[in-house]
Amino acid sequence: MLRILILFLLIAVGENALAQKASVKAVTQEYREHYKADFLKEERSPFYGKKEALESLRFYKPKNAYKVDVKFIRTKDATVFDMATYSGKTQKYVKYGTLHFTVRNKKTELAVYQSINLIQTEEYKDYLFIPFKDWTNDDSTYGGGRYMDITIPDLEKTNFQLDFNKAYNPWCAFSDGYNCPIPPTENHLSLAIKAGEKKYAKKY
Secondary structure (H helix, E strand, O other), X not given: OXXXXXXXXXXXXXXXXXXXXXXXXXXXXXXXXXXXXXXXHOOOOOOOOOHHHHHHOOEOOOOHHHEEEEEEEEOOOOOEEEEEEOOOOEEEEEEEEEEEEEEOOEEEEEEEEEEHHHHOOOOOOOXXXXXXXXXXXXXXXXXXXXXXXXXXXXXXXXXXXXXXXXXXXOHHHOOOOOOOEOOOHHHEOOOOOOOOEOOOOOOO
């Protein structure tokens, strides 16, 4: 009887893992389709109206291991600061809080920022920004780091997970002429995040 119970539990765990893997793959594919579509319809984008340019976008395969549970700690009494960009200009942000999590068996954290400019607009007032660097930069991913976006309502969910499969390149990875924020030192991860967007396959 015990053997049958153990076998049943193993089967159930395996089926759940397969379901989660399928879910992550489907969600990631849908996200990337929207990501590509935005390039074509956003007039300021480096690939506006250039559908053929999208063929050189490269991504890691979706992985469950890079969708992680987080503990969020809100930053109290944060002050506005100037975040440097690769163009030499600065943009005003405030540190909204910190995400604590374990990825690839390593405990780490990332700061979450809120744009002072976007707070002024109704559509984007709840948007939060996570610029980061990791050990894949200059190797398989863009040397300047990558970004992720979440929202304040995301953090209010009891089961919110940070999904590195949705990490994307700044527009500076494709063309000059953009004010792309440089990930602050506190968001330089001491591990390789082999998820999300890779280097663009062509030189701009």
